[in-house]
């Protein structure tokens with residue numbers, strides 16, 4: 001892997017503080033291995049929403065609390081977490097989780113987006129430390145960022161768009177976490193893709209794939225790594241009845 005010397009080297013400078021994009025964060029081999037683990041997880045791991053399904057590891061977050069304090073399984077820890085730890089925020093400095101309560105992501109949400117599915121614009125709220133690490137697998141798509149108006153209403157058009165390629169890592173923090181909403185349009189094709197409209201254009205692996213301005217979606221799986229502030233004291237004592245396999 002040809003990782004950058006720091007996150008700062010891959011900052012999305014068109015955005016307010018702060019977001020980082022690393023196009024080649026994992027290899028194709030690693031992508032396939034993780035996809036295989038996601039696809040072969042016990043059926044009970046999946047939660048089906050109306051348009052989307054998801055898995056949570058090691059458990060759900062309920063009332064802003066992580067129910068189960070077991071460590072993440074190896075396949076979610078390595079290579080992703082170990083690699084996040086290996087990249088300092090700025091050269092010679094500490095990694096991005098050094099100042100988070102548990103000094104590490106303790107929760108992973110896995111979302112599956114077949115074509116024509118998305119996620120409504122939202123904020124991630126107070127359950128998490130404001131550092132969100134998203135690894136994309138399988139397909140590219142656009143993440144839209146929205147400004148909320150004074151009265152809390154949503155501006156209809158996104159203020160920025162980030163194109164997330166397969167095997168990329170996107171990290172959003174600070175104001176981008178707290179002041180803006182993010183969402184994914186439920187479409188089969190992202191349109192109007194260009195240097196002018198995509199905030200991380202200069203950091204893309206393959207901008208030439210979008211020379212016609214469109215991205216035809218395939219199924220994209222995302223892994224969202226965060227540090228949940230509150231972890232249940234019951235932790236590992238929780239009865240096996242209430243645990244997902």
Ligand SMILES: O=C(O)CCC(=O)C(=O)O
Pocket residue numbers: 109111119124134143182222224
């Ligand atoms: O899948 C993504 O990239 C976004 C997921 C998301 O925003 C969330 O689960 O809160």
Ligand SMILES: [Fe+2]
Pocket residue numbers: 122123124182
């Ligand atoms: Fe979110």
